[in-house]
Amino acid sequence: MKIAFWGAAREVTGSNTLVEAAGKKILLDCGLFQGSRLNDERNSEPFAYNPAAVDFVVVCHSHLDHTGRLPKLYRDGFRGRIYATAPTKELAYLVLLDGEKLMAEEARRNGGKILYGKEDIDGVMELFEALGYDETLEISPGIKLTFKNAGHILGSAMAQIEADGKVLIYTSDLGNNPSELLDPPATTAHADYLICESTYGGRVHEDISRRQEKLNSIIESTIAQNGVLMIPTFAIERTQELLHDIEHFCNMGNCLVPNFYLDSPLAEKVTAVFEKYPEFLNGKVRTSHDKDIFGLERIIMTSTARESQQIDGAPSPKVIIAGSGMLNGGRILFHLQRYIGDPKNTLLIVGYQAAGTLGRRLLDGEKEVKIFGKTYKVEARVLAIGSYSAHADNPQILAWVAKISGIQKVFLVHGESSQATILARDLADKLNLTVLMPQIGEEYLLN
Ligand SMILES: [Zn+2]
Structure with missing residues (x-):
């Protein structure tokens, strides 16, 4: 061999x-x-x-x-x-x-x-x-x-x-x-x-048991500041884990205020594949009493470019999940351009950021970044939850x-x-x- x-x-x-x-x-x-x-x-x-x-x-x-x-x-x-x-x-x-x-x-x-x-x-x-x-x-x-x-x-x-x-x-x-x-x-x-x-x-990853708590507090502070929470995600797994955690958050109470957007046609289609193959999920999820494990009834899916642009006009607070996961393309960049310059807003990194990507530069604390050739000051909070790895x-x-x-x-x-x-x-x-x-x-x- x-x-x-x-x-x-x-x-x-x-x-x-x-x-x-x-x-x-x-x-x-x-x-x-x-x-x-x-x-x-x-x-x-x-x-x-x-x-x-x-x-x-x-x-x-x-x-x-x-x-x-x-x-x-x-x-x-x-x-x-x-x-x-x-x-x-x-x-x-x-x-x-x-x-x-x-x-x-x-x-x-x-x-x-x-x-x-x-x-x-x-x-x-x-x-x-x-x-x-x-x-x-x-x-x-x-x-x-x-x-x-x-x-x-x-x-x-x-x-x-x-x-x-x-x-x-x-x-x-x-x-x-x-x-x-x-x-x-x-x-x-x-x-x-x-x-x-x-x-x-x-x-060593952060303890997964604190993940939900951390996400909850970031959503809560977004609500309190009337801000926008942007979560760049990989369409597969990370998005579904996030949706599952958001569903937990919402089951505990205050989910009337922020609008949750899944601004990724890919993630939407991927989530449908998850629903098609429950036998590949773990036993806890398969036997869960909550039949809407990804909270799809609540999440606003913005499939078309026009629907995506309309997120901009919707009132804050709002939570936007969009690709790509390392910010090297995709709709997240449009939201970032719009919201990165305001300290009320938060960019939450939940995945691995390869060297050279915009996600990595933001995570490393750069204060000015280029998006589509234009320079933007980073005023929004940049946070990370490591246990979504x-x-x-x-x-x-x-x-x-x-x-x-x-x-x-x-x-x-x-x-x-x-x-x-x-x-x-x-x-x-x-x-x-x-x-x-x-x-x-x-x-x-x-x-
Ligand atoms: Zn992989």
């Missing part, structure tokens, strides 16, 4: 690992690099391998940084089979369509060409085949694939590949535990090799890896070097493991 790292190597985006085993080429995820611009030059570079020679792609979850180059792979000749869970397939379609739209908008604004068109998305979707959790499929003679729940977002999976007498586990993204909506990541007893994410290496933190990753026996090597991916280094040290010191942090293009023979 041979593996080569072509993305998310010492950084968080662009997940893409090529496995060669039993005479076949298998790609693990095929994500977009996401820095300050979606049309990152690295996305348009030709793949380092021949896409037409790839036999299978295993897509572990639908986030753009794990799926965003699939249509390019198709455009460049890939016609093999793609394995994913059923929700991942549906969500990937929505995410890819949205990504294509954002890229086209960005290309119109800044020039540059887009990576692929709608026809490539439609083409690549034809190649998907659904596989459930804990089902093992022999995808080719001598190669077995099993998905296990990764607890990261709806339908997210870890991939277990058994071939050439070895067991390789790829975590893709490992979920934060406990999650309000999902079961915790499945444990696994044995692996020879592990490719593990490291987004929150060296970090959909990723395991350092202690969670350590505890999860500790349950696996027989590991010969751990490869850390999907983490900035500073984060991955701390996790690498802990895995070596506390669990006595051999840990590598591959650079892009590095290849390893696993025998």
Whole structure:
């Protein structure tokens, strides 16, 4: 078995690992690099391998940084089979369509060409085949694939590949535990090799038990100040967790005052996929007496651009949930332009902000930012709630890896070097493991 790292190597985006085993080429995820611009030059570079020679792609979850180059792979000749869970397939379609739209908008604004068109998305979707959790499929003679729940977002999976007498586990993204909506990541007893994410290496998440309390107090202070609360979110999982928490807040009482807007057509469609696959949610949610777990009867959905613009004219206080999650595009930017200059307003960051994104700059406390080329003073409060993370933190990753026996090597991916280094040290010191942090293009023979 041979593996080569072509993305998310010492950084968080662009997940893409090529496995060669039993005479076949298998790609693990095929994500977009996401820095300050979606049309990152690295996305348009030709793949380092021949896409037409790839036999299978295993897509572990639908986030753009794990799926965003699939249509390019198709455009460049890939016609093999793609394995994913059923929700991942549906969500990937929505995410890819949205990504294509954002890229086209960005290309119109800044020039540059887009990576692929709608026809490539439609083409690549034809190649998907659904596989459930804990089902093992022999995808080719001598190669077995099993998905296990990764607890990261709806339908997210870890991939277990058994071939050439070895067991390789790829975590893709490992979920934060406990999650309000999902079961915790499945444990696994044995692996020879592990490719593990490291987004929150060296970090400890805020205690999730205080999350609701914090959100409540931020909404309450927005009401008291007659302000606007802007929450940039990732359309998948984060939005539904927020909606679920807002539903809790409202169930406790004062929800007559602020209007809650879900200003994201993507998040609206994604929420419908959550409702379609309740079997992928945790037991607590499935057996909940509250049938409207996302509070959809209360939330105002603004699907069209015109409805979105009307939010502006609505009286404060108001709470606006909009994409994109790292503020590198999407409707949130229009709200930010309008409301960032007023100290009554709040920007609440609830997700990971990659280096170079506007979200990261605001979180780092920059006092002046550029939005669509215009400079704005940051007068609004910028707050963050860390426990909405959909990723395991350092202690969670350590505890999860500790349950696996027989590991010969751990490869850390999907983490900035500073984060991955701390996790690498802990895995070596506390669990006595051999840990590598591959650079892009590095290849390893696993025998
Ligand atoms: Zn992810």
